[in-house]
Amino acid sequence: MDGKRGRKRSEQARVAILTATVDELTDKGYDSLSIEGIAARAGVGKHTIYRWWGSKGALIADCLVENLLPSPAYEPPDTGDVRADLTRWLGEAMDLIDDRTNRDVFRALVGAAAENPSVAEALNAQLGVLSALVRRLATASHAELRTSGGSLDALATAVTGTLIMRLLSPESMPGPSADQVVALLLPPGPDAPDR
Amino acid sequence: MDGKRGRKRSEQARVAILTATVDELTDKGYDSLSIEGIAARAGVGKHTIYRWWGSKGALIADCLVENLLPSPAYEPPDTGDVRADLTRWLGEAMDLIDDRTNRDVFRALVGAAAENPSVAEALNAQLGVLSALVRRLATASHAELRTSGGSLDALATAVTGTLIMRLLSPESMPGPSADQVVALLLPPGPDAPDR
Amino acid sequence: MDGKRGRKRSEQARVAILTATVDELTDKGYDSLSIEGIAARAGVGKHTIYRWWGSKGALIADCLVENLLPSPAYEPPDTGDVRADLTRWLGEAMDLIDDRTNRDVFRALVGAAAENPSVAEALNAQLGVLSALVRRLATASHAELRTSGGSLDALATAVTGTLIMRLLSPESMPGPSADQVVALLLPPGPDAPDR
Amino acid sequence: MDGKRGRKRSEQARVAILTATVDELTDKGYDSLSIEGIAARAGVGKHTIYRWWGSKGALIADCLVENLLPSPAYEPPDTGDVRADLTRWLGEAMDLIDDRTNRDVFRALVGAAAENPSVAEALNAQLGVLSALVRRLATASHAELRTSGGSLDALATAVTGTLIMRLLSPESMPGPSADQVVALLLPPGPDAPDR
DNA sequence: TTGTAAACGAGACGGTACGTCAGGTCTTGAG
DNA sequence: CTCAAGACCTGACGTACCGTCTCGTTTACAA
Numbered sequence: 001m002d003g004k005r006g007r008k009r010s011e012q013a014r015v016a017i018l019t020a021t022v023d024e025l026t027d028k029g030y031d032s033l034s035i036e037g038i039a040a041r042a043g044v045g046k047h048t049i050y051r052w053w054g055s056k057g058a059l060i061a062d063c064l065v066e067n068l069l070p071s072p073a074y075e076p077p078d079t080g081d082v083r084a085d086l087t088r089w090l091g092e093a094m095d096l097i098d099d100r101t102n103r104d105v106f107r108a109l110v111g112a113a114a115e116n117p118s119v120a121e122a123l124n125a126q127l128g129v130l131s132a133l134v135r136r137l138a139t140a141s142h143a144e145l146r147t148s149g150g151s152l153d154a155l156a157t158a159v160t161g162t163l164i165m166r167l168l169s170p171e172s173m174p175g176p177s178a179d180q181v182v183a184l185l186l187p188p189g190p191d192a193p194d195r
Numbered sequence: 196m197d198g199k200r201g202r203k204r205s206e207q208a209r210v211a212i213l214t215a216t217v218d219e220l221t222d223k224g225y226d227s228l229s230i231e232g233i234a235a236r237a238g239v240g241k242h243t244i245y246r247w248w249g250s251k252g253a254l255i256a257d258c259l260v261e262n263l264l265p266s267p268a269y270e271p272p273d274t275g276d277v278r279a280d281l282t283r284w285l286g287e288a289m290d291l292i293d294d295r296t297n298r299d300v301f302r303a304l305v306g307a308a309a310e311n312p313s314v315a316e317a318l319n320a321q322l323g324v325l326s327a328l329v330r331r332l333a334t335a336s337h338a339e340l341r342t343s344g345g346s347l348d349a350l351a352t353a354v355t356g357t358l359i360m361r362l363l364s365p366e367s368m369p370g371p372s373a374d375q376v377v378a379l380l381l382p383p384g385p386d387a388p389d390r
Numbered sequence: 391m392d393g394k395r396g397r398k399r400s401e402q403a404r405v406a407i408l409t410a411t412v413d414e415l416t417d418k419g420y421d422s423l424s425i426e427g428i429a430a431r432a433g434v435g436k437h438t439i440y441r442w443w444g445s446k447g448a449l450i451a452d453c454l455v456e457n458l459l460p461s462p463a464y465e466p467p468d469t470g471d472v473r474a475d476l477t478r479w480l481g482e483a484m485d486l487i488d489d490r491t492n493r494d495v496f497r498a499l500v501g502a503a504a505e506n507p508s509v510a511e512a513l514n515a516q517l518g519v520l521s522a523l524v525r526r527l528a529t530a531s532h533a534e535l536r537t538s539g540g541s542l543d544a545l546a547t548a549v550t551g552t553l554i555m556r557l558l559s560p561e562s563m564p565g566p567s568a569d570q571v572v573a574l575l576l577p578p579g580p581d582a583p584d585r
Numbered sequence: 586m587d588g589k590r591g592r593k594r595s596e597q598a599r600v601a602i603l604t605a606t607v608d609e610l611t612d613k614g615y616d617s618l619s620i621e622g623i624a625a626r627a628g629v630g631k632h633t634i635y636r637w638w639g640s641k642g643a644l645i646a647d648c649l650v651e652n653l654l655p656s657p658a659y660e661p662p663d664t665g666d667v668r669a670d671l672t673r674w675l676g677e678a679m680d681l682i683d684d685r686t687n688r689d690v691f692r693a694l695v696g697a698a699a700e701n702p703s704v705a706e707a708l709n710a711q712l713g714v715l716s717a718l719v720r721r722l723a724t725a726s727h728a729e730l731r732t733s734g735g736s737l738d739a740l741a742t743a744v745t746g747t748l749i750m751r752l753l754s755p756e757s758m759p760g761p762s763a764d765q766v767v768a769l770l771l772p773p774g775p776d777a778p779d780r
Numbered sequence: 781t782t783g784t785a786a787a788c789g790a791g792a793c794g795g796t797a798c799g800t801c802a803g804g805t806c807t808t809g810a811g
Numbered sequence: 812c813t814c815a816a817g818a819c820c821t822g823a824c825g826t827a828c829c830g831t832c833t834c835g836t837t838t839a840c841a842a
Contacts, residue, residue: 007811007813031226031310036802045815050804111309113363114302115226120363154357154371154379161356162349168308168315168359176349184349184380201791202833208793231823240794245825396817397807403819421616421700426797435820440799497699503753504696505616510753544747544761544769551746552739554753558698558705566739574739575769591786592838598788621828630789635830 009052016042017049021059022068026101030056030108030115057116060109064119064126069109070102076136083186085136090159090178097167098174106167133159155185204247211237212244216254217263221299225251225306252311255304259314259321264304265297266321271331278381280331285354285373292362293369301362328354350380399442406432407439411449412458416491420446420498420505447506450499454509454516459499460492461516466526473576475526480549480568487557488564496557517550545575594637601627602634606644607653611686615641615693615700642701645694649704649711654694655687656711661721668771670721675744675763682752683759691752718744740770 020042024033033056039046053059063069076089096102113120133156159181166175176184215237219228228251234241248254258264271284291297308315328351354376361370371379410432414423423446429436443449453459466479486492503510523546549571556565566574605627609618618641624631638644648654661674681687698705718741744766751760761769 009812010814013814029310034802035804039815043815045817046804047806047816048814051813054804107309110363111225111306114306114309115224117365121365124364124368151371151375151379154375157357157360157370158353158376158379161358161360162352163356164359164363165352165356168305169319170312170316173319175352176346180346180349181353184346184353200789200835202793203791205793229823230825234794238794240792240796241825242795242827243793246792249825395809395815397819399818419700420696424797425799429820433820435818435822436799437801437821438819441818444799500753501696501699504692504694504699505614507755511755514754514758541761541765541769544765547747547750547760548743548766548769551748551750552742553746554749555742555746558695558749559709560702560706563709565742566736570736570739571743574736574743590784590840592788592840593786595788595838619828620830624789628789630787630791631830632790632832633788636787639830 013042013044013048014052017044017053018059018063018066018068020044021063022105025060025063025069025108026105029104030060030111033108055116057112057119060112060116061119061122064109064122067126070096070105075132078136078139082137082140083182086159086186087178087182089133089136090163090181093163094166094174094178097163098171103167110164110167127160158185205243208237208239208243209247212239212248213254213258213261213263215239216258217300220255220258220264220303221296224299225255225303225310228303250311252307252314255307255311256314256317259304259317262321265291265300270327273331273334277332277335278377281354281381282373282377284328284331285358285376288358289361289369289373292358293366298362305359305362322355353380400438403432403434403438404442407434407443408449408453408456408458410434411453412495415450415453415459415498416495419494420450420501423498445506447502447509450502450506451509451512454499454512457516460486460495465522468526468529472527472530473572476549476576477568477572479523479526480553480571483553484556484564484568487553488561493557500554500557523549548575598627598629598633599637602629602638603644603648603651603653605629606648607690610645610648610654610693611690614689615645615696618693640701642697642704645697645701646704646707649694649707652711655681655690660717663721663724667722667725668767671744671771672763672767674718674721675748675766678748679751679759679763682748683756688752695749695752712745743770 017038020038021033024037024041028037035046035049035056038044038059039049049059053062077085079085097106109119109123113123134152137152137155162176162181169175212233215233216228219232219236223232230241230244230251233239233254234244244254248257269287272280274280292301304314304318308318329347332347332350357371357376364370407428410428411423414427414431418427425436425439425446428434428449429439439449443452464482467475469475487496499509499513503513524542527542527545552566552571559565602623605623606618609622609626613622620631620634620641623629623644624634634644638647662670664670682691694704694708698708719737722737722740747761747766754760
């Protein structure tokens with residue numbers, strides 16, 4: 001009478017579905033994504049998907065949670081030099097975005113987030129930027145940053161927002177470089193020219 | 196013998212279609228948007244839409260071009276005080292975003308841009324922010340800004356990116372306030388406390 | 391592992407579709423017949439029709455096979471008097487044709503057969519006339535018929551052809567009566583006037 | 586003030602339209618026939634067709650009247666031997682029907698007649714069989730026919746009906762031969778075997 | 781000559797139906 | 812009780828024609 005009777009949920013099916021989701025998302029983008037296609041690619045009945053997820057958004061959110069999508073958020077380095085560390089991190093994130101394949105997945109992801117609040121939430125949660133980045137920045141002395149503690153959030157948001165702008169821009173107009181962004185957001189380093 | 200024969204394109208139909216597109220977009224978001232629905236709401240044959248646009252993206256891009264969507268880009272004020280002007284502009288933009296209805300349209304718009312490069316292009320073009328805002332900031336003295344001329348672009352991008360982040364965030368986590376953002380992006384004013 | 395998995399075909403849907411086909415055919419004739427209309431009337435998805443039939447012709451042919459259309463072919467009586475039996479049968483068939491409703495269905499049927507070879511085949515097969523009638527005529531003595539065995543087929547064809555001519559004629563010009571047809575096709579009976 | 590002003594009806598357009606109708610009918614059959622296709626093939630505006638005809642049926646009926654369709658009705662020969670003449674005529678008519686191209690047009694024609702009473706009427710009128718054939722048969726002595734005058738009509742109908750049956754039959758089951766039909770419909774000739 | 785009225789080609793328009801595809805639900809039989 | 816398979820109803824897709832309606836052009840009678 002308890003909840004443990006019957007066949008157990010198939011881990012194999014679960015993984016196959018999430019994997020197929022990522023693959024389809026990569027191949028076709030968000031709104032050409034079809035449950036039917038995912039089911040077919042995963043070799044799974046549609047019902048199995050609906051039983052456990054129930055919507056495209058939930059699927060993608062789960063992919064995020066399981067870290068199956070190329071993550072824009074890896075731990076920033078900490079060499080002691082905030083400017084250098086942030087510049088490096090930002091440059092690498094931009095390279096990640098500029099890659100054709102990732103670009104398409106990220107765009108699909110933003111599309112999903114824009115349409116589906118629950119994806120947006122998962123994306124925000126996953127977007128470790130807002131934590132990993134903040135964590136790194138928090139180690140910096142006040143002298144190195146321009147803003148006081150409360151607006152570390154503003155800094156992280158500006159960085160992430162800049163990346164999203166780059167993502168949504170045509171390749172021909174990529175927007176500001178990592179250097180320019182850092183120059184804007186952080187005060188000049190001790191060895192910087194006076195102006 | 197030239198190409199001008201036959202009945203002329205109906206301006207009335209053109210406008211009805213674009214209007215209906217905006218309405219449907221507002222009501223249902225980008226990926227529940229259907230050509231069929233637009234045609235029905237506009238009182239128009241589907242073929243008339245396909246004849247002139249041929250895709251959801253093109254339709255939306257055209258709406259942008261025709262300024263039919265609630266524009267996030269109005270002319271920033273110029274009182275001489277950059278900090279105050281930018282703070283005001285940003286605050287109003289945030290209010291615009293925070294409004295339920297606009298929020299949905301903007302999200303749909305970002306979704307469309309993420310899925311459809313041509314919409315992205317139109318959106319970037321339309322996003323007067325990058326011109327109107329830059330125009331205002333360019334009038335400021337170097338002393339008022341933190342960055343030299345070349346990275347005005349970085350500044351505008353950071354501002355816009357911050358707004359998009361707010362748009363994609365759950366209402367419960369709106370992110371930094373206008374004040375915080377300005378404090379980050381502009382150097383302290385003359386009457387600001389020293390630190 | 392075999393081919394029996396999945397939900398079974400719905401008999402209810404099958405019957406509803408064939409019934410709706412007959413109704414629509416009766417109401418609107420063959421070339422105003424629409425799959426969409428049939429699906430709607432049957433309360434069925436179009437796909438279900440296309441899954442199993444794939445064309446208007448196949449649908450109608452199936453209706454014929456299932457005897458859902460008013461049949462022009464009922465068993466001819468056998469009183470021993472071929473002339474009388476044939477005359478009666480023919481008269482009743484003509485009455486059937488002369489009825490407005492049946493007339494429309496039959497015409498639609500002929501239209502379908504003329505456009506669609508597979509309907510033609512089904513119609514020919516179903517047109518029991520060529521079997522039921524021949525069966526009856528075959529019981530007659532040679533003296534009663536004018537032709538030898540091999541051309542019973544010719545006789546049945548002439549009878550059916552005469553009926554089709556009547557079907558395609560305007561009501562104001564119905565063509566020969568049953569008596570006249572029988573007088574043409576069978577030799578005078580023993581009690582007939584000499585000339 | 587009278588009705589004679591303005592441009593005259595273009596004979597060239599009229600002919601082009603009827604010709605195109607025949608061609609399209611030959612190529613695609615009745616229910617794949619489109620006014621749009623006819624207009625395009627004739628190099629004519631659709632309105633010109635609708636102005637003068639207004640329906641597919643009327644077009645086809647006009648083609649019949651203008652004798653633009655391969656006629657099944659040519660004058661039967663008169664050698665003095667009714668059996669031989671009728672057999673010959675019937676054989677040639679069957680050959681006409683058996684030809685692939687004609688077969689398709691005739692079937693389209695029957696389809697049109699079945700759907701459209703006005704075509705049926707034109708077809709009946711045109712189907713000279715009922716006049717040309719009757720004319721020939723009427724010259725025969727009573728001894729040569731089996732039926733008295735009044736049912737010449739029955740005879741002609743049986744002949745025509747037999748041809749239509751052949752038209753609607755699959756090629757693999759062409760039905761009775763000309764000889765068989767004549768043997769059924771006419772009394773044995775003077776030199777025929779007794780039974 | 782010069783109206784002016786009708787017919788013409790072209791083709792846009794609001795519609796209906798096409799045949800296909802995917803969505804989400806339900807049913808079946810195997811595990 | 813889950814799974815794969817797959818039939819089901821729903822509804823949108825993009826296309827093809829429908830029959831109507833302008834357009835600008837061409838023709839030909841009437842003033």
